[in-house]
Amino acid sequence: MANSKFMATVSPHLHEKGQTIDRAMRDVLIALTPAALWAIIVFGFNAFLVMLVSIVTAMLTEVVMRWILGRKATLKDLSAVLTGLFLAFLLPVTTPLWVVAIGSFLAVGVAKELFGGLGKNIFNPALFGRVALMISPLWIYTAKFVEPFWWRGIGFFSPIHTSINNAVSGRVIYKTFTGGVVNATTSATPLSLLKSGKMLTNTVTGPTPVGATWLTSNGRPSGWSLFLGLKSGSLGEVSVLLLLVGACYLLYRRTIDWRIPVGVLGGALFIFLITWNHPLYQMLSGGIWLGALYMATDWVSSPVSRRAKWIYAVGIGVFIGLVRLYSPWPEGVAISILIWNVLTLLLDRYVAVPKFGEVKKPLFNRLPAFPKPKPIRVEEKA
Amino acid sequence: MSKQGFKTFKGGIHPPYNKELASGKAITRAPVPAELVIPLNQHIGAPNEPLVSPGDRVTVGQKIGGTDAFVSAPVHSSVAGTVKAIEDRPSFTGQIAKSVVITADAEQPAFEGKPSKPLGELTADDIREIAKEAGLVGMGGAAFPTHVKLSPPKDKPVDTVIINAAECEPFLTCDHRTMLERPSDLVEGLKLLMKAVGAKKGIIGIEANKMDAVDTVRSHVSAEPTIEVDVCDVKYPEGSEKQLIWALTGRKVPPGKLPSEVGCLVQNVGTAVALFEAATMGKPLYERVLTVSGQGIKEPANLRVLVGTPASVLVEAAGGMVSGAAKLIMGGPMTGWAQEDDTASVVKGTSGIVALPPELVDVRDEHACVRCGKCVDVCPMTLMPNFIVDSVQKEEWEKAELWGAVDCFECGCCSFTCPAYIPHVDYVRKAKAEIAALKKR
Ligand code: SF4
Numbered sequence: 001m002a003n004s005k006f007m008a009t010v011s012p013h014l015h016e017k018g019q020t021i022d023r024a025m026r027d028v029l030i031a032l033t034p035a036a037l038w039a040i041i042v043f044g045f046n047a048f049l050v051m052l053v054s055i056v057t058a059m060l061t062e063v064v065m066r067w068i069l070g071r072k073a074t075l076k077d078l079s080a081v082l083t084g085l086f087l088a089f090l091l092p093v094t095t096p097l098w099v100v101a102i103g104s105f106l107a108v109g110v111a112k113e114l115f116g117g118l119g120k121n122i123f124n125p126a127l128f129g130r131v132a133l134m135i136s137p138l139w140i141y142t143a144k145f146v147e148p149f150w151w152r153g154i155g156f157f158s159p160i161h162t163s164i165n166n167a168v169s170g171r172v173i174y175k176t177f178t179g180g181v182v183n184a185t186t187s188a189t190p191l192s193l194l195k196s197g198k199m200l201t202n203t204v205t206g207p208t209p210v211g212a213t214w215l216t217s218n219g220r221p222s223g224w225s226l227f228l229g230l231k232s233g234s235l236g237e238v239s240v241l242l243l244l245v246g247a248c249y250l251l252y253r254r255t256i257d258w259r260i261p262v263g264v265l266g267g268a269l270f271i272f273l274i275t276w277n278h279p280l281y282q283m284l285s286g287g288i289w290l291g292a293l294y295m296a297t298d299w300v301s302s303p304v305s306r307r308a309k310w311i312y313a314v315g316i317g318v319f320i321g322l323v324r325l326y327s328p329w330p331e332g333v334a335i336s337i338l339i340w341n342v343l344t345l346l347l348d349r350y351v352a353v354p355k356f357g358e359v360k361k362p363l364f365n366r367l368p369a370f371p372k373p374k375p376i377r378v379e380e381k382a
Numbered sequence: 383m384s385k386q387g388f389k390t391f392k393g394g395i396h397p398p399y400n401k402e403l404a405s406g407k408a409i410t411r412a413p414v415p416a417e418l419v420i421p422l423n424q425h426i427g428a429p430n431e432p433l434v435s436p437g438d439r440v441t442v443g444q445k446i447g448g449t450d451a452f453v454s455a456p457v458h459s460s461v462a463g464t465v466k467a468i469e470d471r472p473s474f475t476g477q478i479a480k481s482v483v484i485t486a487d488a489e490q491p492a493f494e495g496k497p498s499k500p501l502g503e504l505t506a507d508d509i510r511e512i513a514k515e516a517g518l519v520g521m522g523g524a525a526f527p528t529h530v531k532l533s534p535p536k537d538k539p540v541d542t543v544i545i546n547a548a549e550c551e552p553f554l555t556c557d558h559r560t561m562l563e564r565p566s567d568l569v570e571g572l573k574l575l576m577k578a579v580g581a582k583k584g585i586i587g588i589e590a591n592k593m594d595a596v597d598t599v600r601s602h603v604s605a606e607p608t609i610e611v612d613v614c615d616v617k618y619p620e621g622s623e624k625q626l627i628w629a630l631t632g633r634k635v636p637p638g639k640l641p642s643e644v645g646c647l648v649q650n651v652g653t654a655v656a657l658f659e660a661a662t663m664g665k666p667l668y669e670r671v672l673t674v675s676g677q678g679i680k681e682p683a684n685l686r687v688l689v690g691t692p693a694s695v696l697v698e699a700a701g702g703m704v705s706g707a708a709k710l711i712m713g714g715p716m717t718g719w720a721q722e723d724d725t726a727s728v729v730k731g732t733s734g735i736v737a738l739p740p741e742l743v744d745v746r747d748e749h750a751c752v753r754c755g756k757c758v759d760v761c762p763m764t765l766m767p768n769f770i771v772d773s774v775q776k777e778e779w780e781k782a783e784l785w786g787a788v789d790c791f792e793c794g795c796c797s798f799t800c801p802a803y804i805p806h807v808d809y810v811r812k813a814k815a816e817i818a819a820l821k822k823r
Pocket residue numbers: 760761762763764765766767789790791792793794795796797806807810
């Protein structure tokens with residue numbers, strides 16, 4: 001028989017079918033689709049523009065940055081697309097498109113590529129981009145929210161354009177190009193309503209455009225409208241229901257680990273329960289579901305072992321609770337996750353996973369030797 | 383225990399098994415090749431010296447390599463013929479191995495068995511001696527000398543002998559066929575093993591995808607109160623020593639320790655049968671049953687093969703290779719060695735030859751680890767495969783050890799499931815070599 005040449009690679013010689021980075025990214029994109037469509041319905045065509053600009057900028061940034069840094073192009077792993085969409089999900093529909101582009105550039109260009117590319121980034125890139133905008137002078141463009149279905153009577157396709165009236169007082173005027181003024185300053189997010197002290201009652205007024213109960217008598221959304229997504233907020237966070245639907249798909253595909261959302265939601269719920277601070281309203285408002293299901297579960301910026309994942313997840317949940325209750329900010333999802341992204345470095349290093357059959361089950365890995373002696377094998381070569 | 387009540391362990395994976403390709407094929411005898419290449423060292427332990435010279439005549443079962451060291455196993459000629467050369471040949475691992483090259487006679491005499499004591503009269507020492515003389519090694523792949531395993535330290539008595547009949551590697555069916563075709567020899571072999579170490583209990587652990595073998599073997603142990611047949615979950619690597627012991631007895635062998643630490647001895651189906659043959663007719667281990675399978679093989683088969691037979695002869699015996707086969711593997715597809723060509727010869731530990739078509743070969747460039755944690759979740763030793771890789775890349779050998787490089791038994795679950803296509807086993811081997819070198823100093 002002829003000595004035909006075969007491929008000689010190291011074992012194992014089989015690979016799990018479809019277990020690839022691209023597939024995981026595609027799964028998340030599929031999971032986010034219902035929430036993205038809903039965002040467009042609720043916030044109008046402008047929401048689509050925000051997503052589009054964010055995604056396209058993310059892709060361009062990746063291509064250019066990788067080219068500058070001399071890395072291989074990796075557009076087809078879809079991670080840039082996903083980061084772009086995530087960033088859009090974190091922004092209000094009123095964000096000017098050029099601000100969206102800057103955020104997207106920061107997310108992909110800085111948080112991902114400058115940190116070493118996918119896998120080496122410490123922070124969740126989209127959250128990094130969002131928080132970077134929040135703490136920059138551009139914050140003013142990303143802090144105002146409009147009512148759901150603001151486009152009724154104005155026109156679904158009316159884009160929003162922005163001009164700053166007085167940057168110091170923080171008043172931003174939103175206009176459609178046809179001249180109508182969008183009333184953004186008066187519609188606050190469910191959480192800012194809570195923060196400003198409006199109390200929750202059960203009295204319900206008026207039906208919503210899709211029939212569900214809409215607002216409580218004191219102007220705060222009802223539990224159902226929070227759950228279904230009839231509230232103001234950033235693009236992706238409005239519908240808990242649709243986020244859950246997508247997450248079920250990801251759990252089924254085992255793309256995300258159930259421990260993280262359960263830990264985050266559990267940790268936050270715990271805080272709201274022991275302080276008895278409107279637990280249901282708190283749990284249904286803001287970005288907590290988007291954060292727990294999609295942001296905290298990001299592979300790269302979360303710990304790898306199950307033990308460390310529990311600590312990380314519950315830690316995020318508790319932080320969210322504490323920030324919402326005891327800080328000046330109404331919302332704490334992004335900052336809590338980013339803090340735990342950094343703590344992940346420590347969790348990975350020091351939370352011990354006992355080896356099979358290990359008799360002493362250590363809780364922590366031993367500390368590193370300071371200063372670290374250089375490997376001895378250097379002499380060997382000499 | 384799994385939900386079906388089968389014995390199991392934590393971690394592991396479910397590769398495509400493809401057992402049906404060969405599980406229905408009765409064991410047949412492979413042809414005697416014109417030339418055999420028998421590596422002198424087919425075991426873990428001290429190297430053998432050749433006991434023959436070029437030009438010598440050899441007979442079937444004649445010892446052709448051995449040493450006085452305890453941890454070693456002699457090798458025997460598998461044919462009657464003439465020693466052509468003793469030279470370095472590439473082995474199935476790709477490394478160079480000193481081998482005895484034998485030209486086989488056209489007429490092959492049957493092996494002449496030496497009558498031995500009746501089985502019932504053999505003492506523990508006799509059995510160890512028989513195993514040693516026959517050159518028995520673990521036939522599941524690791525090839526550790528059997529008589530060494532049969533001599534556990536005095537302070538660690540073995541109370542349970544386990545026959546590893548999980549056969550968890552995809553494609554391989556040779557143990558399955560052996561159990562179906564020679565159940566009583568297997569049980570007799572197990573009894574010899576139990577006697578050699580003074581064990582009171584014997585367990586045959588079979589994966590649930592071989593229920594016909596479970597039934598067959600069970601019917602042969604119905605009269606043996608000390609032997610039981612247990613059904614294990616179908617999961618890879620069920621047949622790893624430590625995982626199997628845990629699944630069957632609930633005992634966990636600590637890192638770096640041998641099964642005798644928890645009073646267990648694990649032997650492979652093939653080894654038990656070989657011990658039986660050695661004890662009843664003095665037959666050394668010069669042939670074994672292996673599976674030639676894979677979608678790249680035209681007629682998958684279970685063959686009784688002479689040690690030293692080149693892979694090409696066996697592929698031919700199994701109908702030849704489908705054109706365009708991309709990978710040829712000696713051993714199973716999870717732990718076996720991919721071959722560059724089909725010239726390497728079968729050794730005592732070769733459990734199969736698998737040819738994979740391109741559509742089953744999924745080799746890609748390694749991406750940076752995306753920290754998904756999947757490798758950590760599947761590692762049956764609960765190590766941190768991703769951090770082992772990371773430490774090796776940074777040449778931090780101490781850390782590689784902390785993450786478990788030394789405890790890794792290279793099952794390949796981590797790479798199987800890794801979306802970044804990282805070849806962990808490659809890194810682990812590097813780490814093991816470096817750590818061993820550092821410790822020696
Ligand atoms: S690290 Fe070693 S023992 Fe663990 S899954 Fe990978 S190859 Fe198997």
